[in-house]
Amino acid sequence: MNYARWVPIHWQDMLSLDQQHPDVVREFHRGNFFIHKSKREFSALAIDQAHEQNNAVIKGDGGAVVLTEDPGALRRWMVAGPEVSRVVAAYETMSCVKDASITTEHHDQNARTQTTFVEKVGALQRVLKEMGNPFQEAAIYL
Numbered sequence: 001m002n003y004a005r006w007v008p009i010h011w012q013d014m015l016s017l018d019q020q021h022p023d024v025v026r027e028f029h030r031g032n033f034f035i036h037k038s039k040r041e042f043s044a045l046a047i048d049q050a051h052e053q054n055n056a057v058i059k060g061d062g063g064a065v066v067l068t069e070d071p072g073a074l075r076r077w078m079v080a081g082p083e084v085s086r087v088v089a090a091y092e093t094m095s096c097v098k099d100a101s102i103t104t105e106h107h108d109q110n111a112r113t114q115t116t117f118v119e120k121v122g123a124l125q126r127v128l129k130e131m132g133n134p135f136q137e138a139a140i141y142l
């Protein structure tokens with residue numbers, strides 16, 4: 001609901017974007033509205049989603065509640081958060097914990113995952129053949 005009530009305002013902002021902010025429109029047309037955090041194909045993130053992921057790295061297990069209850073902690077997080085996130089990412093890359101350059105494949109592009117997927121599709125097909133098409137009126141269910 002909180003996001004939905006801002007849809008008309010967002011819509012109006014988007015309609016007037018080319019007059020109000022032509023430089024932003026140019027960047028959008030150049031494709032600068034997402035972030036690549038790895039070299040994997042088709043794994044770009046919307047800028048706000050990448051920002052949320054960086055926030056999650058900083059917040060850790062305590063979550064945002066701990067930060068908002070302590071003004072000092074919130075201030076430290078706001079000032080140091082982006083740099084800490086960058087350092088954590090650099091460490092993960094350097095230590096090969098998360099090295100995007102090792103592979104450009106998606107995490108689901110491995111033999112085990114593909115085999116499991118084929119098995120599940122086969123199981124679904126068998127159930128549909130046994131029970132009938134659930135979208136047809138004449139289907140009979142046990």
